[in-house]
Amino acid sequence: MNNKTKYKTKQRDILIEYLESVPKTHITAGDVCEHFKRCGTSIGQATVYRQLEGLVDEGVLQKYIIDTASPACFEYVGGNIHHSGEACFHCKCERCGKLIHLHCEELSAIGNHLMEHHGFRLNPLRTVFYGVCEDCAASEAEDREESK
Amino acid sequence: MNNKTKYKTKQRDILIEYLESVPKTHITAGDVCEHFKRCGTSIGQATVYRQLEGLVDEGVLQKYIIDTASPACFEYVGGNIHHSGEACFHCKCERCGKLIHLHCEELSAIGNHLMEHHGFRLNPLRTVFYGVCEDCAASEAEDREESK
DNA sequence: CTAAGTGCAAAATGTTTGCATACTT
């Protein structure tokens, strides 16, 4: 952390251009590397990691830590950090590992509730709801059915 | 993930005993391994990881994800599963590290909301709300005041 | 006896680092 970028390089530009082109999307460092490899416009992975981290410091990207095992996700926010009102929430399935990315007003309300009733200022960037997704719940139900 | 423990083994017992003896403390899987190595009572690290994950599922431990680069932290919370199906929620202060246990019906409602509107069955035992607690928010405000 | 847990070592994963080279200013 704390990697202030000082020079404007070709890699930095095409990286920003790409990220800007996929807003509201979760992207991992690995995804970025793969994308550029496919495009032929290859960027070294070390550069990707270094630039990504720098862009987070500058507020251009938001970084989400879901789990130690899964890679960090980045999302283009263009210097406008979301205020808790419109934050995006994450649900992680304990079964299949799927990450669900929700923009839900009702969930945003819990931020307000925590603030007003418990004096706790929620940080949606860090918070992840763990549980079981629809698909896995369905296959669980099937399994139970069969074992009868 | 999803490691329901069914047998009572020696390793499981001494692991729980140890964790219970250091409540309100952050412990990583590595710390645990090292502790037992020092004690002579060695437990294989695979077992440590597996049991820890299982204990999180059971609500005995709470797991914290700080960053992808740093190891996950565990903390003994003693399996607060509450009759009447009302789960206990945890809020973790990012500033002072304080762990707040909440029993709040309104929060329980989000479980229902996630189920009904997003088909997601929330596991309150695993879920941690990250944010800033009242005290830290107050001292932050003070700091801002002073720097004027 | 069967299902589950253990331990070892090996693999997998995601991220970081050292260093020589190339680019920005």
Place this chain on the structure above:
DNA sequence: AAGTATGCAAACATTTTGCACTTAG
């Protein structure tokens, strides 16, 4: 010219997995 950034490959740290063996129920 001085200061950064890049890219490669190697290093790292944490966590997971395969498999033969042991243990609990």
